[in-house]
Amino acid sequence: MLKMQADTTTSRRAFLKGAAVTSATFVLGAFVPFGRFALAEGEAAAAPKPAIDPNFFLRIDSDDTVTVLLKHLEMGQGVSTGLPTLVAEELDADWSKVRFDHGPNNPKVFNNLFFGSYIGTGGSTSMANSWTQMRQVGAAARAMFVSAAAKQWNVPAAEITVENSVLKHPSGKSARFGELVEAAMKEPVPEEIKLKEPKDWKYIGQKLPRLDTPGKTTGKAIFALDYRRPNMLVAMVARPPRFGGTVGKVDDAAARKIAGVVDVVQIPSGVAVLAKDTWAAMRGREVLKIDWQLDKSESRSSDDMLAEYRELAVTPGLKADRRGDAAAALGSGGDVHEAEFVFPFLAHAPMEPMNCVIELTKDGAEIWGGSQFQSIDDYAVSQVLGTTPDKIKIHTLLSGGSFGRRANAFADWAVEAAHIAKAIGGKAPVQLVWTREDDIKGGLYRPMVLHKLKAGLKDGRITGWQHAIVAKSILVGTPFEGMMVKDGVDATTVEGVAETPYQIENFAVDVHNAKTEVPVLWWRSVGHSHTAHVMETTMDELAHKAGQDPLAFRLSYLKDGSREAGVLRLVAEKAEWGKKMPAGSAQGIAMHHSFGSYVGMVAEVTTSESGFKVNRIVAAVDVGVAVNPDVVSAQVEGAIGFAMSAILRNRITLKDGQVEQSNFDDYEPTRMKEMPVVEVHLVKSGEAPSGIGEPGLPPLAPAIGNAIFAATGKRHRSLPFQGPISA
């Protein structure tokens, strides 16, 4: 998903009304590594030396510290190591001197090259869109150092070498980056940049230590929730008990009596209590008396919605994919396999709940937060404050997970904070804090999804495949609609089923956009979080029905030499697919392509009357060049740990419109004892890097489900796997 290169300009214009529209293309001349644009003429002399301006990708200090400014949010995925690796490689910097910081929300410099002129992190695009650009940054800066040294030493540039942040000439002359930074700044940015050959890489492909580890193991790392401003007030918001509800009459007398409570204000999303500390805000909120207006709110239970989804699924839907004639093929004889899969609403539940600090300025605001779509957040806040996005300064801080939650078209956390700051007339900086209950009950869930399909099987081959998906669209009605919704079909609902790499001649996919007030959002791996399970479970069921080995069956529908086949073969080899397993234990296999990457998995499970235990997951991963193989492995391990919770037990359900879960006791993430042993094998590849934050998730559920089937003969179609297993 999030292939936004095409057709972005119009949508961006429609969205960012009046805001400057910039080119989506990286223009070398527009990039200046040392903050040159920041220094207007005449200011240079007064500026600190060396220029330290965070408007560009690279700062180099006189002590040789190289600071790479990130255009992507570090939320655990390792981008604060990955992007500096690319720069340091071409710069020939000493890794021990490399640091990172988040860049400002200047879309002319820090835009995601796949998102047009937006700044944003998502769709597992960070390394892929930065791959060439960040190496060019490093190479251009290196050339400027070389050029400066050549002039100072009066030697040909070609005779100068650079290693570990030191420039040397055979004559014995040498200088550190820090000594040359002022001279290098004055050099022109080279017009042509030559990048290293892969054989000369020193850092790319190596396990470099993560740059964010020291701060995160000593308590020193500052996450958004840790940020403080002088005289800051903490705000908590009471929100309607049902989605679509609004505030009626408010009695805040008791809340105002709580020691530390400073103010109570009404905002569009609810009633905010402002206090001197979090504890006082929490207690103040508890004693608010609010009559909610719930006439237009969602009052159905999730079971009611599912019943409606089932009725919709058997009616003609929007055409998402068509090959051949599936209906005719299914009527042409043989067996017809029918199956239904249900996926619940899911909360992202990042460890750090939503929050940010906002301070109004003369003509806008400053925000400190885990901003993931800065270009949406600044625009949305500017609308609340009646100004323009360029007047909203976002300081992006480390974020305690996201899994999609912080990247939303509504900028809900930032907008809520802006309304509160506005309501108190900007009299103090405000830190908005969501509790875990706010997070679990607050919506923007992975949509509840129903899949119904029929697949024909004759003489051991698939004749045709008819598939219907029902879900609320993530993108319809958002600024992304123009980019990723075509003829009503939301790419994020059908990705992973539509355009399946399996060569099935007669294939039809329909989609139905369900209506509900429950707000929905992408959740780690988006549509693939359900479509992979449907596809890979069904391929397994069909293989068994055809009496064929599930691996061989899949390979017979994939192109020879494809990357899909490559990861399947590698994982089968590494997991010793087909080996004898103890009684009650079995292997299951699955493969999925998402975000440009390919992941095959073999799960090993042990089953008993009381349930199942996942012992081991072997994964084969093709991400092209693995810039940092250890981070790639960590992302796959993490995706497995994250996905386990949705396989084991997580679900958000509504009863009469109210969310039934509230905290980690009834929406319990995976715990230590449930984590399988994970073994990750990378395919050696020279392809440009693709995503890895998300691709590790999709194949897990079907691999486990297929292993349980192999052990017990019972099928898990719907998620989570708790409850009775269907025969």
Add this chain to the structure above:
Amino acid sequence: MITLNINGQNHDLDVEPEMPLLWVLRDRLNMTGTKFGCGVAQCGACTVHVDGESRRSCSTMVGDVVGSEITTIEGLDGKVAKAVQTAWQKLDVVQCGYCQSGQIMSAIALLSVNEAPTDADIDAGMEGNICRCGTYQRIRAAIHEAAKSLA
């Protein structure tokens, strides 16, 4: 006025005895290494040591820890703490890192009473700490690594 001993220092605080230790640390003392994750002692992000034992600071009233020695991630000292933090760094355990202060505090408490924990001991000792990024495999490996370095 309540006096708390935190990381070897006494702090006189004008707070109610019912105030959770977590919010005193974070909002009154600006010791933000201890994290807020759930507020109901389910996730362990707020784990501190009270007289050497793991305690969920979100559910500990300050009135109950007067006279105790409280240690937070900022005040870690000693060879077990050093071994754990070194192992965490060597294996690059962290991802988002938000839960890791609590994980480290629990790991130190575990290794302080059990110098060679088995996998089952680690499951039990770390049961109260959630990592949403799913870094459990590396947490387990880092605890074994720390134990090895202490042996």
